[in-house]
Amino acid sequence: MRRALLAFIVALALGSCGQNDGKTHIYLQRFFGECGAEYGGSTDVAKAEGECGIITTLVNRFNAENPDLHVDVNVVAWPGYPQLAAQMAARDPPDLVTMHAGVISDYAADGLLEPVEPYLKRAGISPSEFTDATRLGVTIGNRVYALPWDTHGGLFHVNTALFEKAGLMRNGKPVLPTSAEEFLQQARRFKQMTGKPYLIQSNVGDPAYAARNQYTYMMAQGAVLFPDPKQIRLDTPVGRQVAAFFRRINEEQLGTLNMDTPAAIAAFVSGEGGIYPTGTWMIGSFEKEAATPGRPLYQHYAVFPYPRLWGTRVEYVSGHAWVVPARKRTAKQQDAIARFFRFMADHNFDWARTGHLPAFRRLLADPRFAALPHRADIAPLAEMGRPLPGYVRRQNAIEGIVGEEMAAGFIGQRPIDVALKQAEKRTNTLLGELN
């Protein structure tokens, strides 16, 4: 009993031991999972695969190339914001954090993030090097609050075998609609020729799906979704037109119903529909299916940004970025952060192999990027992508509200005008409660 007690006390004491190796330490916090078993000792970035593998190897490589520095990595459960908020409340935030562009405004508004221009300047990076989508995503007012790392958004993932069957291929490429009416015509024809739905939809438990559709096609028609930081405007003729379009798809049974994300993915890879609008992050998984003989998608997969159905070609996007929480740091730590920024900017291509689009304009024209599967087709997203305005706070929560209401409108659970009004009311209440 006494021995057990002693062992317990020793374990408690060991838990608070620190390290002193003469290096400058910076503390990086990220999501993307833990894959130390596979990549823990790897510095060969070119051989790494997937978000976790690539980011793990990049940090290993940075540590190997900078013997005077060490990046201590803390992997948090996605998305990591409860932990970050707790760390900030305890005045012990990390030095670098992965953050979604839509969340930056929440932290920046409260002075919890440092503007990063000094680090960018020291790293020799100019915001003019960023793509439009990423620059807008990390800029609030006139200040840059993060090193952008990628753009991610919705894509039309296409089963070209079914498109071929529907006679919707031209020169080996799927013919995507160029207007709402053409979309419906294609969808009817597709269903008639293949007996399958044109659109695979994850309308259950995936509010981002409906919100992305509503935002994108309202933005394309020049709608100002947030006329000021405290107000969203959805219940407009344009808003009703977009919602009515998606409602019609479901009324005519041109899309799947009652599917959550895993079900929709399963349906797509099983060849149960023509188009699955989902994110950049699924390219890798679908490409694997397309490379596996015997699978429905084998050699029959293509992917594109959302097609223009109205107005101009614009799409709602978000992105990952590196932010620097506000806290006291030594000059050496500040220098380490700048060096880390430089390293990550130089290796943005490696990250683009995940399926996300690069944050730097130069990479869009890089032959290495164009040589990656489907990248030439999806590259326009980096320039046509538009985040919500930087002054809008609680973007994640708003996406949840708008997505929930619009999904109810799209599938007929609620009249469209009621769904739009409800989305506006709930969002404006949320925004009205902010200081």
Place this chain on the structure above:
Amino acid sequence: MASAVDRGRLTPAGYAALGIGALIMLAPIIWTLLLSLKNNAELVGHSEAALHGPYTLENYAAILGNSLTMRWLLNSAIVSLGQTAGVLILASLAGYGFSRLDFPFRRTLFVIVLLGLAVPSQAVILPQHQLFAWLHLHNSYPGLILPGLVAPFGVFFMTTYMRAIPKELDEAALLDGASRWRIFWKVILPLTIPAQSTLAVFTFLGAWNDYWWPLISATRSDMYTLTVGLAASQMNYAQTSGLGFLMAQAIFASIPILIVYIVFQKQIVRAMAGTAIR
């Protein structure tokens, strides 16, 4: 004896009903186990692939290959055992006090303790977090253990149990010259072993499965408990592109709980049936 008689009376139809019930309850566990033994890529869009081979242990190897997994396991064990020991000590002492000692405001204090049952932990999470930050206790074992020691249910449970023990035992011991502490330690406490076991099991299970407090208090990965560490290990979209790994994590995290259940199943069943309080 009674259970043996009951078992003897079970008809074949009863056995069949029990078998079907057990199968229904086991099905999700078996499904989870099968998924955990499959390659992740194979499960993308084809979860039915779990019903046939080839099976692999690669997901378990990935969990064990993470250098921090064992540390998280140790952290969970330290926190769960620490909380269990603390709750047993404090709840027993408080239960003894409330059930057998007469002191001013005893009833009022007991009501205040019981009110603690009505306060959800979320309601106090902000001041609790600030208090622990002020005390510099985050990312430490005391920081993870101490909040779990506030156990109004444990106090209520032990008080109720001790009240049922005849006071004549205390009186006889007092007549023999025993001190209050000696009566507690030598007479009453041994009689509460069944209740202690039940409370220990519930406290341990609660501490082991706790996610919310460790998530925001242990923000450095070397101080994560197993629940937080495993959640952090998951890739984004784990439910689609990392399903096998996700299920292997679920199985891995539940093994210690399963062991506890097997060892203490008598106490757990008795507690569930409400027979621990006599």
